[in-house]
Amino acid sequence: PSPADGGGLPQLPPGFRFGTSTAAYQVEGAAREDGRGPSIWDTFTHTPGRINDGSTGDVACDHYHRFSEDVALMKDLGVDGYRLSLSWSRIQPTGSGPVNAKGVDFYDRLLDELLAAGVQPMATLYHWDLPQALEDDGGWLNRATIDRFAEYAAICGERFGDRVEHWVPVNEPNVVMMMGYGIGVHAPGKALMFDALPVAHHLLLAHGRAAIALRDSVPAGTTASVGCANNHAPMWPASEDAADIGATKLFDAMWNGLFIEPMLLGRYPVDLAPLLEDVVLDGDLATIRQPLDFYGVNYYNPWKIAAAGEDAELPFEFRELLGYPTTDFGWPVVPDALREWLIMFRARFRAALPPIYITENGAAYNAGPDADGVVDDQARIDYLDGHLRAVATAVQRGVDVRGYYCWSLLDNFEWSEGYQQRFGLVHVDYESQRRTPKRSYQWYADVIAAQTRSLG
Numbered sequence: 001p002s003p004a005d006g007g008g009l010p011q012l013p014p015g016f017r018f019g020t021s022t023a024a025y026q027v028e029g030a031a032r033e034d035g036r037g038p039s040i041w042d043t044f045t046h047t048p049g050r051i052n053d054g055s056t057g058d059v060a061c062d063h064y065h066r067f068s069e070d071v072a073l074m075k076d077l078g079v080d081g082y083r084l085s086l087s088w089s090r091i092q093p094t095g096s097g098p099v100n101a102k103g104v105d106f107y108d109r110l111l112d113e114l115l116a117a118g119v120q121p122m123a124t125l126y127h128w129d130l131p132q133a134l135e136d137d138g139g140w141l142n143r144a145t146i147d148r149f150a151e152y153a154a155i156c157g158e159r160f161g162d163r164v165e166h167w168v169p170v171n172e173p174n175v176v177m178m179m180g181y182g183i184g185v186h187a188p189g190k191a192l193m194f195d196a197l198p199v200a201h202h203l204l205l206a207h208g209r210a211a212i213a214l215r216d217s218v219p220a221g222t223t224a225s226v227g228c229a230n231n232h233a234p235m236w237p238a239s240e241d242a243a244d245i246g247a248t249k250l251f252d253a254m255w256n257g258l259f260i261e262p263m264l265l266g267r268y269p270v271d272l273a274p275l276l277e278d279v280v281l282d283g284d285l286a287t288i289r290q291p292l293d294f295y296g297v298n299y300y301n302p303w304k305i306a307a308a309g310e311d312a313e314l315p316f317e318f319r320e321l322l323g324y325p326t327t328d329f330g331w332p333v334v335p336d337a338l339r340e341w342l343i344m345f346r347a348r349f350r351a352a353l354p355p356i357y358i359t360e361n362g363a364a365y366n367a368g369p370d371a372d373g374v375v376d377d378q379a380r381i382d383y384l385d386g387h388l389r390a391v392a393t394a395v396q397r398g399v400d401v402r403g404y405y406c407w408s409l410l411d412n413f414e415w416s417e418g419y420q421q422r423f424g425l426v427h428v429d430y431e432s433q434r435r436t437p438k439r440s441y442q443w444y445a446d447v448i449a450a451q452t453r454s455l456g
């Protein structure tokens, strides 16, 4: 290893932002404290049979009470960015009406502590925890939810806009559409198949309306930097068969294009526009296409797609992508696909594309501390190393990537998997709430320290 390449560590350009990422329901706990109202994830996790290990986010990492310790971990790690999400039902317990002062206080204290530690906050307004009261009125199938979201966004802009560096209105609208409303493995647990498409349109409108509300509401003298955090996965056909290629194109349009095209170009992919005709009203596409200060990409792995059989419920099928290592979650590890995807994304959208941040990337490896208390997660180091190098190469090829937020700082509540999948740089013992930095934490600290040195 030569000093020029950071002693064998990935090297990113000067000023590149290194961070970590979490979400409120996955880490906070304190589900019924200080006036927080229930969200659809409280309802979902308390419904028997929904979560693989029967767990809930009631306590999670108890970050609500332990955030100082967690910010100290970030400071020691050397990151200068943290992507968190705000719990809507902590701020507005029923999703509308007056603000819960204690909920706002919590985020005040957290944001202040982050800034004092030299960590710039990126705040997501909606990381899947819709106030249950709004779900009772139809949730994201109801256009009125968008008005409530814009009001909530304005509250957040006004209260936190002096301290939040970057805003993300909606995390992964495609996952919400598919997992929450399409197949029902996430809250609110609806399996509507193609009838879930209106959810995509409403979440896109929520994104646009929140962008407007944030920009209008941040304190005088500040400007809101607004982006997105869209999950993108390269879609690879299972064979050269026309049917498989066709199914792959359709699924690619539903997972990727359905969100990219309206946000960046103000239109739906041609193949999907007819399916949305009834829900798209005049002016909607202009509302969705707000100028973005950055484009956030959550990347984990490519998917392999095949055409489904005749009487299947959906026209596509998901196949195992063979020939690659897999994480403990079974997800294939394909760093090159991130590099290729970023290069394709820039080539295709050019001037329409703002600077990119990788707003999530990481892997589940579930080992805990050994007899010496060491969490040896070399496989996570390899995953992160490969993906950071993929980003570095994309940057060298002209893709404007400004930062990388590793998912996740801590092991946490992994949605329908419960606590069984561990994505953290820091191990969490859920009995004692003890935090143990893993080897990957030290490795990430070394990567960050090596960048600082290369700045001279």
Ligand code: PNW
Pocket: 023, 026, 171, 172, 175, 231, 233, 298, 300, 360, 407, 414, 415, 423
């Ligand atoms: C993302 N998929 O979820 C979320 O933003 C995080 O909250 C989550 O913990 C993390 O990735 C790891 O899962 C995803 O089906 C859920 O492709 C599903 C998919 C991707 C991301």
